[in-house]
Every structure is written in C-alpha cells, then in structure tokens.
C-alpha cells in the first residue's frame with residue numbers, strides 16, 4: 384500500500400488537514416470470487432495476479448491491474464484502484480506466456496471487463512477496459528474505455544484533487 388507520507392497540509396478545498404493519504408486501494412479478488420461457493424473456489428485458482436473460476440460450467444479468467452488516476456495537485460503522482468478485470472481465455476494465455484518477458488510491455492492492450500464494485504454512485508462492474516501490460520514486476524495498467532460516461536472514467540481522464548483523494552480514503556476506510 385502506498386501513501387502520501389510527509390507533513391500535514393491544509394486542504395485548499397475544505398480547509399481541513401488531510402494527512403498520510405493512502406494512494407492505493409485494492410480488491411483481493413474479483414467480486415464473483417467472493418460470491419462463489421467453497422466448492423467453486425476450491426476448483427478455481429486465486430493468486431495476487433490471476434484468478435480462474437468456473438461458474439455454471441464456464442471458465443472465467445481474471446487479471447489484476449491498476450486503474451491509475453492522476454493527482455492534479457501533485458504532478459507525477461497517481462492514485463490507484465487495484466482491481467480485477469475479466470479477460471478472454473486467449474488474452475489470458477497470451478499474457479501468461481509472456482509474463483516474465485520484458486518485451487511484454489510492448490504487447491498490444493487486451494480487452495477486459497471491470498469485475499469489482501468500487502465506491503462510486505453508479506456501478507463500476509462491467510465497465511469496458513483496455514489492459515496494458517508493463518514490464519515484469521509492474522502490475523498491468525487498466526485504461527477505462529474513455530467513451531463511457533461514468534464518474535470513475537471521468538476521474539481517470541481528468542485526474543482528481545487531493546481533497547477528492549481524502550474523500551476516497553474516507554469512503555474506503557470509514
């Protein structure tokens with residue numbers, strides 16, 4: 384988990400101090416994994432990067448990536464939702480075959496559906512995404528389809544303020 388360490392600072396939006404804001408929040412698994420039965424999970428597979436789950440006789444493949452959102456007040460810094468996307472078997476196989484290859488950073492992006500409900504006023508599950516592989520050791524970058532009208536998609540396109548980051552911290556941690 385990353386965070387903005389350092390000194391307390393006073394927010395220009397609300398005038399309150401926001402300190403030590405966490406800049407990565409993540410889901411441990413696709414939501415369907417958490418809803419699956421113990422038997423389905425036992426037959427499936429879940430690691431920090433990939434997930435395979437068979438539901439109703441159909442195999443589903445998931446990959447974890449980062450939905451990065453630029454922090455407007457902190458150029459060069461990002462907030463990341465660590466989230467899961469479902470991929471076709473073909474895309475999953477292609478990524479698995481090249482997982483340790485530095486050249487995977489130049490693989491063309493693959494299509495995926497977002498598979499986690501994030502704290503937004505409209506549902507985030509099934510937002511269309513393009514998953515960009517990066518060098519080994521770096522989680523793939525999830526680019527939300529920019530043509531979709533959704534607050535999360537707008538945040539990725541335009542960035543968020545540190546005040547908004549504080550709101551996200553509050554929404555996740557209470």
Ligand SMILES: [Zn+2]
Nearest residue numbers: 394396397546
């Ligand atoms: Zn504020």
